[in-house]
Amino acid sequence: MKKVILTILCGCLFYNCNKKPEVTPKINNSDTIVSTEIKTDTVPAFTKELSLNKISFKIAVTGNQMTITPTGLSIDNRPLVRKIEGKITNAEIGDLNSDTFPELFVYTISDDSNKYAKAYGFSVNNGKSVSDISIPNITDDPKLSKGYSGHDDFAIVEGILAQRFPIYTEEGATSKPTGKTRQIQYKLRNGEASRILVIDQTIEF
16 A cells, blocks of 8 residues: 555656746836837937938937938938037028038027027038038137127028127126127138138127
């Protein structure tokens, strides 16, 4: 009798050892959430397409990343990816050096109450490729930045890039607008490494 029971127990143990356990598939909730977030984040907050003389630029901004995709260049149409500061407000195209090839400018403003404006520029090189334009910061010039407290904007006006802002009495909490406006006009020139904007004239009114 004991031999029979021992034989049955051994058989049960052998069956359980060789039986493959059932595996319940796991759902990774974190992966699902991440996938949803990526899908949402990839929707551009700003898109615009501009063309001049058969060369086009498609601008797409997602978060603080700007992607500019050119078309119509004879050699290099690879996208340009740049980090931007603040919120994009507009983009314009024009021919600032009268070479029949376009320049592209993208404008942003800061997220604070002063709304400081910034311009990002790109110039086409003889229809073959595109490169960045070096743009001066007026805060580096004590004379030009006197009374500057943000609230400025950029625009292409008759072959130049204009930066306009209200003039304030002084910096700090007691700063007040004087009612006057300063406009700085930039022209495009060839620099040593890239094209640059240089100040052509300054107007106050």
